[in-house]
Amino acid sequence: xxxxxxxxxxxxxxxxxxxxxxxxxxxxxxxxxxxxxxxxxxxxxxxxxxxxxxxxxxxxxxxxxxxxxxxxxxxxxxxxxxxxxxxxxxxxxxxxxxxxxxxxxxxxxxxxxxxxxxxxxxxxxxxxxxxxxxxxxxxxxxxxxxxxxxxxxxxxxxxxxxxxxxxxxxxxxxxxxxxxxxxxxxxxxxxxxxxxxxx
Amino acid sequence: xxxxxxxxxxxxxxxxxxxxxxxxxxxxxxxxxxxxxxxxxxxxxxxxxxxxxxxxxxxxxxxxxxxxxxxxxxxxxxxxxxxxxxxxxxxxxxxxxxxxxxxxxxxxxxxxxxxxxxxxxxxxxxxxxxxxxxxxxxxxxxxxxxxxxxxxxxxxxxxxxxxxxxxxxxxxxxxxxxxxxxxxxxxxxxxxxxxxxxx
DNA sequence: AGCTGTAATTGAACATCGTTCAATAAAACC
DNA sequence: GGTTTTATTGAACGATGTTCAATTACAGCT
Numbered sequence: 001x002x003x004x005x006x007x008x009x010x011x012x013x014x015x016x017x018x019x020x021x022x023x024x025x026x027x028x029x030x031x032x033x034x035x036x037x038x039x040x041x042x043x044x045x046x047x048x049x050x051x052x053x054x055x056x057x058x059x060x061x062x063x064x065x066x067x068x069x070x071x072x073x074x075x076x077x078x079x080x081x082x083x084x085x086x087x088x089x090x091x092x093x094x095x096x097x098x099x100x101x102x103x104x105x106x107x108x109x110x111x112x113x114x115x116x117x118x119x120x121x122x123x124x125x126x127x128x129x130x131x132x133x134x135x136x137x138x139x140x141x142x143x144x145x146x147x148x149x150x151x152x153x154x155x156x157x158x159x160x161x162x163x164x165x166x167x168x169x170x171x172x173x174x175x176x177x178x179x180x181x182x183x184x185x186x187x188x189x190x191x192x193x194x195x196x197x198x199x
Numbered sequence: 200x201x202x203x204x205x206x207x208x209x210x211x212x213x214x215x216x217x218x219x220x221x222x223x224x225x226x227x228x229x230x231x232x233x234x235x236x237x238x239x240x241x242x243x244x245x246x247x248x249x250x251x252x253x254x255x256x257x258x259x260x261x262x263x264x265x266x267x268x269x270x271x272x273x274x275x276x277x278x279x280x281x282x283x284x285x286x287x288x289x290x291x292x293x294x295x296x297x298x299x300x301x302x303x304x305x306x307x308x309x310x311x312x313x314x315x316x317x318x319x320x321x322x323x324x325x326x327x328x329x330x331x332x333x334x335x336x337x338x339x340x341x342x343x344x345x346x347x348x349x350x351x352x353x354x355x356x357x358x359x360x361x362x363x364x365x366x367x368x369x370x371x372x373x374x375x376x377x378x379x380x381x382x383x384x385x386x387x388x389x390x391x392x393x394x395x396x397x398x
Numbered sequence: 399a400g401c402t403g404t405a406a407t408t409g410a411a412c413a414t415c416g417t418t419c420a421a422t423a424a425a426a427c428c
Numbered sequence: 429g430g431t432t433t434t435a436t437t438g439a440a441c442g443a444t445g446t447t448c449a450a451t452t453a454c455a456g457c458t
Contacts, residue, residue: 004406004453034445044408045446055445110370111310154391157364157384164363165356171309185356192353192395199394203424203435233416243437244417254416 013051013061015041020062021105028104029111032059059108060124066105067127073098074134085194087138092162092186099166100182107170135159143197158193162186212250212260214240219261220304227303228310231258258307259323265304266326272297273333284393286337291361291385298365299381306369334358342396357392361385 007015019040023032034055038045052058077094078087099106136155143151169182180188206214218239222231233254237244251257276293277286298305335354342350368381379387 033443035443046408046448047406049446050406110366153379153384153387156379157387160364160367160384161360161388162363163367164361164365165359166363167309167366168359168362180352180355185352185359188352188356189360189392192392193388194391195395195398196391196393232414234414245419245437246435248417249435 009051012041012043012047016048016051016058017062017065020058021065024062024104024108025102029108060121062105063109064124064127066102066109067124067131069102070095070098070106071127071130071134074131078134078138084142085190088135088142088158088190088194089187091135091138092190093183095162096166096182096186099170103170106166110167132156132159139194143194146197154193154197158190161189161193165189208250211240211242211246215247215250215257216261216264219257220264223261223303223307224301228307259320261304262308263323263326265301265308266323266330268301269294269297269305270326270329270333273330277333277337283341284389287334287341287357287389287393288386290334290337291389292382294361295365295381295385298369302369305365309366331355331358338393341393345396353392353396357389360388360392364388 016037019037020032023036023040032055034045034048037058038048048058052061074091074094077090080090082090132155135158136152139155139158140146140148140151143154146154165182165185169185215236218236219231222235222239231254233244233247236257237247247257251260273290273293276289279289281289331354334357335351338354338357339345339347339350342353345353364381364384368384
């Protein structure tokens with residue numbers, strides 16, 4: 001066929017990302033192939049490559065949308081106006097719940113390792129910064145009288161840790177004895193970490 | 200050709216794992232292909248499939264060797280007979296150093312997500328348990344008078360956290376401002392966590 | 399209407415991937 | 429030396445990401 005113009009380039013982009021989300025949600029990371037995405041939106045492979053540089057590009061953009069969702073969930077939770085440690089619990093719970101509910105999508109945030117010298121797009125770093133920012137301000141209002149730099153660093157440490165717990169749980173690298181839930185582990189972390197900082 | 204018997208099955212297995220390690224160290228995770236491994240050890244693809252169930256199996260066994268190395272490094276460090284928080288720092292440092300020095304290999308420990316109902320082999324879980332056990336006993340001797348279950352859970356939380364820091368650093372998902380090293384972040388974590396527990 | 403130029407879309411082609419298995423060649427046995 | 433056994437091969441299959449000449453449909457002009 002030739003020009004159809006049923007959809008603008010931007011529309012195709014959105015359609016493709018939507019279809020890709022569904023495919024990943026359904027069959028996990030490995031199920032995502034260019035041909036499947038194309039078929040799902042009624043186009044062929046070639047068209048995809050007019051809109052995305054390559055599959056990695058598509059995945060990156062999909063990850064962007066995942067980060068947006070994640071941020072939104074955490075923001076909603078924060079607006080329930082908890083304070084102190086409770087607010088941190090709430091953030092962690094929102095994060096963990098999302099990761100468990102949408103585990104294939106969430107997994108993909110890490111699965112794509114950046115190639116040797118491949119850089120991460122600025123817009124992606126910005127989205128990441130948003131999430132960390134949220135933790136930062138919550139932590140700041142929880143442990144008083146610490147300088148900004150310490151808070152900023154502690155927020156990163158704390159969130160990387162929550163993240164680590166999430167990973168090992170979801171990838172089942174941790175279910176040797178113990179039998180705590182991810183949420184309980186995160187609480188234990190936050191409890192002790194915050195306690196340690198407030199001295 | 201027919202029977203050559205230059206190498207026993209077990210020898211081929213070891214040769215293949217060695218070659219695979221080299222390939223991953225050189226070109227990262229994506230560079231590992233069956234044909235490359237086969238060529239590197241002077242056999243053809245078919246032979247590989249007599250020794251390994253499939254590529255996932257090979258990767259799992261390779262991961263087993265990685266876990267062994269990791270455990271050994273941490274054990275060596277522990278035998279420098281530090282005590283208290285210093286011992287935990289030492290363990291974390293050994294872990295982080297290994298992850299940074301052998302990042303492609305270390306990455307592979309996570310990259311292979313277990314298929315839907317695919318279970319992890321027992322021997323693999325055992326190797327994982329070894330590493331956690333090391334942290335457990337070190338933590339136990341650092342924070343006194345806590346019951347075993349708490350220690351065991353705390354060890355998992357703490358190590359998942361160190362792991363999380365490692366991941367975000369190595370995959371460059373964390374270099375927004377701050378500029379702490381992985382080691383510094385781990386120290387901050389251990390400091391506050393242990394401090395929080397000892398109250 | 400008809401012609402023409404432009405641009406959107408296609409899908410066959412290429413190299414490579416994991417995986418399988420009939421065919422083959424070398425050792426072992428009698 | 430002939431026969432059996434078995435380790436090893438490599439062609440074959442289906443599926444992958446990616447490319448690009450060929451094709452088709454629309455827009456504008458006469």
